[in-house]
Amino acid sequence: MGTSVPIDDSLSSQCFTPNSICYTTNNNINADEIPTIDYSVLFSSDPNIQAKALDYLSTACHNYGFFYLVNHGVPEYVFKSVFKAISDYFEPTVVEDRMKYQKKSSTDMIRWELRSSAAENREYLKMVTHPNYHSPSNQTTFSETMEDYYTRMREVVHGLGKAISKTLGMEESFIEKAFKLESGFDVSAMNLYPPNFKSKGSMGVPDHTDPGFFVSLIQDINGGLQILSHQGKWIDVxxxxxxxxxxxxxxxxxxxxxxxxxxxxxxxxxxxNNVKRVSVATLHGPSLDAFVKPAPEFLDDALPPNYDGATYKHYLEANGQHLIDVQSNIQQFRHN
Known part of the structure; x- marks a missing residue:
């Protein structure tokens, strides 16, 4: 069973981030605030600082399931290049080029769709980006820009795998091995949300959870995303x-x-909103052949398995869905 690091309340107001973004090391985080995690401090050479940073990460994962990651090593210019590349790709005058990636088969590695309804309002392009990188043809600048971003993000994936493994009281290679992250199946959705002058409160994407290890999100303009708290309250990001x-x-x-x-x-x-908004949401998943089930370290006589195990491929295809859909099917595998 994983164990948490004891908290020293005397350090509860200390800043651990080099760019002066502060967080508390106690567990009394405001329910309407999303924690900020300094990636670099998770690997601090000072064992006391690292232990407290990992304890805060554990609290963020356990109580929220969401957190901001700063000082992660991906330069700001990379984000700006990504947003420009996506905006250029979604130019209305070249929509015919995108239409060839409309849904065709279960083997699609690239998929485009335009949805405009009260239930969902966005244009998006999905691509499988790992273990093999797929990108639209005849889009050299776009392809190179996005591949650079995904390559950098893979370093973050491996780093968070090590850090979150430690928060669970395990060896740092625990998640890497359990998910076979070296061949992890990653799917990225590049979203364009158009200007919206009338339909206040309409859905961009309906309520959902996501499969995989975690999802990384960057966006050019704040707003839109809402998270459901344990208390059943929607928190605006x-x-x-x-x-x-x-x-x-x-x-x-x-x-x-x-x-x-x-x-x-x-x-x-x-x-x-009177301007369009661009976001990139990447689902970082296990290898398709990784069989994921509750680890023995989290089971005992009083806590039996709460989920059935399955390969990641079987999980994604459980309800006749395609791999690139990366839809959650957790209710089907969760014990009542």
Whole structure:
């Protein structure tokens, strides 16, 4: 069973982030605030500082399932290049080029769709980005820009795998091995939310959780995302720290930890905005052949398995869905 690091209340107001973003090391985080995690401090050479940073990460995973990640090593210019590349790709005058990636078969590695309804309002392009990188043809600048971003994000994936493993009281290679992350199946959705002048409160993306290890999100304009708290209250993600990545834990971290860390419900609401918004949400998953089930370390006589095990491929295809859909099926595998 994983153990948590004891908290020293005398350090509860100390700043551990080099860019002066502060967080408390006690567990009394405001329920309407999303924690900020300094990636670099998770690997501090000072064992006391690292232990407290990991304890805070544990609290963020256990109580929220969402956190901002700062000082992660991906430069701001990379984010700006990504947003420009996506905006250029979604130019209305070249929509015919995108239409060839409309849904065709279960083997699609690239998929485009335009949805405009009260239930969902966005244009998006999905691509499988790992273990093999797929990108639209004849889009050299776009392809190279996005591949650079995904390559950098893979370093973050491996780093968070080590850090979150430690928060669970395990060896740092625990998640890497359980999920076979070297061949992890990653799918990225590049979303364009159009200007919206009338339909206040309409859905950009309906309520859902996400499969996989975790989802990373970057966006060019704040607003839209809402997270459902344990108390059943929707929390607005109105502000992201500069150059931050929003992380939300996925279904398979919940399954592996037997519910210690939860995959949280969230949605995108399109309020009255007079500008378009671009976001990149990447689902970082286990290898398709990784069989994920509650680990023995999280089981005992009083706590039996809360989930059935399955390969990641079987999980994604459980209800006749395609791999690139990366839809949550956790209710089907969760014991009542």
């Amino acid at each position: 109105n502000y992201m720290p500069s150059n931050a990545i929003l992380i939300n834990t996925g279904d398979h971290l919940e399954i592996l930890s037997n519910g210690k860390y939860k995959s949280h419900v969230h949605r995108v609401v399109v309020d009255n």
